[in-house]
Amino acid sequence: MIRIAVLSPSVTxxxxxxxxVAGMYRVxxxxxxxxxxxxxxxxxxxxxxHPVAKIKSFLNxxxxxxxxxxxxxxxxxxxxxxxxxxxxxxxxxxxxxPQFFAGFSPSDEHLCVxxxxxxxxxxxxxxxxxxxxxxxxxxxxxxxGASEAKSYVVPPFHHVDRLHSIKPDxxxxxxxxxxxxxxxxxxxxxxxxxxxALLEAFATYYYRYNNNSRLIVVGKGGEGLSAYSALxxxxxxxxxxxxxxxxxxxxxxxxLKSYYLTSDAxxxxxxxxxxxxxxxxxxxxxxxxxxxxxTAIPGTVGEAGLVWETRDPYLLAQSLDLIVRNKSVxxxxxxxxxxxxxxxxxxxxxxxxxxxxxDALL
Numbered sequence: 001m002i003r004i005a006v007l008s009p010s011v012t013x014x015x016x017x018x019x020x021v022a023g024m025y026r027v028x029x030x031x032x033x034x035x036x037x038x039x040x041x042x043x044x045x046x047x048x049x050h051p052v053a054k055i056k057s058f059l060n061x062x063x064x065x066x067x068x069x070x071x072x073x074x075x076x077x078x079x080x081x082x083x084x085x086x087x088x089x090x091x092x093x094x095x096x097x098p099q100f101f102a103g104f105s106p107s108d109e110h111l112c113v114x115x116x117x118x119x120x121x122x123x124x125x126x127x128x129x130x131x132x133x134x135x136x137x138x139x140x141x142x143x144x145g146a147s148e149a150k151s152y153v154v155p156p157f158h159h160v161d162r163l164h165s166i167k168p169d170x171x172x173x174x175x176x177x178x179x180x181x182x183x184x185x186x187x188x189x190x191x192x193x194x195x196x197a198l199l200e201a202f203a204t205y206y207y208r209y210n211n212n213s214r215l216i217v218v219g220k221g222g223e224g225l226s227a228y229s230a231l232x233x234x235x236x237x238x239x240x241x242x243x244x245x246x247x248x249x250x251x252x253x254x255x256l257k258s259y260y261l262t263s264d265a266x267x268x269x270x271x272x273x274x275x276x277x278x279x280x281x282x283x284x285x286x287x288x289x290x291x292x293x294x295t296a297i298p299g300t301v302g303e304a305g306l307v308w309e310t311r312d313p314y315l316l317a318q319s320l321d322l323i324v325r326n327k328s329v330x331x332x333x334x335x336x337x338x339x340x341x342x343x344x345x346x347x348x349x350x351x352x353x354x355x356x357x358x359d360a361l362l
Contacts (some may be wrong), residue, residue, distance in 0.1 A: 002362065003034045007077065008069040011042040014250070016156060016277045017046055017069050017093055020133075023157020024067060024091075027351050031362060040076065058214050059086045065361055071121060071274070071285045072112020073219025081125040087361055088127040093156070094137045094296070100192035105224040107189075119144050131357055133275035136296035152357035153259065155350050158277050160284045160341075163257050171315055172258035181213035181324055184263035184287065186256070186278035187270065189221035189247070194231050194269035194292070198330060201269060201316035203239045209321045213244065215267075218259055221252035260285040264330070265323050267291070267316060275299050283337035288330050304340040305333060309318045 006025055011018040021037060022044060028035045037047055038055045048060075059066055064086040068077050071093040081088055082184040095115035101108040123130075123144040130146045131154045134137035136147075138153050176182055183202060187193050195217065202215040222230045229247075236245045249261070260266075267290045279300050282289050289305030291297050302305050305320045323330045343349070355362070 001032065001034050001193065003036075003058060003061065004028050005036055005038050005059055005065070005274065006067045006069070007038045007052070007055065007080070009072060009074040009077065011039045011044045011049055013043075013045045014159075016158070016275075017071055018042075018351060019159050019277070020091065020093075020156035021069055022047055023347060023350070024281075024354065027157075027354060031355070035309070040074075044339070052080075055080065056084065059084055060303045062086055065089060065128075069093065071095060071115070072111040073116075073118050074111075074275065075114075078118055078121055078125075081122070089129040089131060089358070090122060090127050090141075091154070092122075092130065092132045092137050092141055092274075094133065094140065094272075096192050096272050099180065100190070102189055104205070105222070106227045107224050108192050128361060129357060131354075132298040135299045137228050137274050154353045154357055155186055155238055155345055156225075156275055156277060157347055157350055157354075158280055158345075159253065160281055161346075161347055162253055163260075163281065163285065166254055166257060167259055168258040168328040169252065169254040170258075172255045173262060176214075176259070176262040178218070178277070179212070182259075182263040183213065183215045184218065184259055184266050184282075184322060185215070185268055186218045186259070186266070186281065187268070187276075189217070189219050189229055189232070190225060190227055192270065192272040193219075194271045194294075196235060197269035197271075197292070197311065197313070198267065199232070199235055199239065199241070199245070201240060201267065201313040201320075202245070204313045205317035206244055206322045208317060210324065211244075212228055213240075216248065216259055216263065217246065218248045218251055218256060226236070256281075257285070260287055263287055265290055267320065269301065269311075269316070270294055271295065273297050273300070279305075280341060283341040283345070288323050288333035288359040289337060290323070294314075302340055304336040359362065 067089045069091045087207045098109045098112035123146045130151045192203045266287045273296045309313045
């Protein structure tokens with residue numbers, strides 16, 4: 001029986017990379033493989049996580065497989081790629097350019113500097129497969145020298161099935177079904193996510209088109225990013241939007257579902273995405289998408305949203321106004337999003353993509 005180790009520097013519940021790790025584990029277990037999750041820190045609800053120090057005793061056969069989820073610089077991961085006598089697979093989620101964290105979080109900046117530096121070494125390690133979350137990410141690996149024949153796009157596994165199956169949080173539904181227009185953004189509260197541009201676009205919409213509206217920002221900030229969170233709140237105050245912008249912090253899945261169900265549009269102004277799982281959640285839950293065409297976003301959304309090349313707050317505000325006032329446009333975008341989700345991003349579709357890529361190794 002083939003042994004497979006799914007490796008990530010850290011794992012945690014309700015994290016995009018960790019959900020992908022868990023999804024791979026479930027799929028590979030169905031293939032009658034002996035599978036273990038390895039991580040240096042963290043825990044994953046419902047899964048046993050093994051310490052990285054014990055991975056070499058598990059992968060002790062040349063036919064075994066290491067699947068390394070790569071999104072930050074991590075010396076132990078690079079060492080294992082070079083030291084283990086087994087087949088190796090990279091799942092590349094992309095690495096945030098470090099300049100976004102300058103002045104906010106030296107630790108995040110360092111992780112991203114190292115992550116960018118290690119990309120060349122990751123490709124030079126001569127792995128058996130390079131799986132990327134998006135065409136955008138795959139192109140980065142190819143530019144570093146990854147072989148076309150060994151490169152595949154496999155979107156990340158996600159928890160949309162759970163969002164579909166659970167009941168929404170009744171308190172959140174009641175609180176935000178109050179006649180106001182709700183604009184939603186979901187994602188980590190971090191500098192590359194473009195919250196300042198998002199606030200600018202929302203302020204434009206609020207003051208020029210509809211002051212009976214609110215922006216709901218769902219997501220928690222990372223350790224060391226308190227200065228960034230403080231900056232956002234200062235900007236909200238300077239714009240006079242304290243009563244119109246809600247920062248929820250981390251939320252339960254039930255609450256997250258409620259925010260999607262009570263919102264009129266999903267708007268994102270992010271400057272860097274390796275894929276952007278919340279876009280898939282929005283499509284699956286039939287919420288119209290408005291976005292800037294940054295990095296992987298156009299490839300993820302396709303024709304299922306209003307995605308703009310020009311970073312202009314008036315474009316986003318006008319798009320919001322169109323969706324809110326024109327129900328036929330809103331309905332068309334909801335239907336396009338749902339169709340794209342069913343055609344490309346269900347966990348069943350991702351499972352097929354994943355197994356197709358791994359076919360030669362299993």
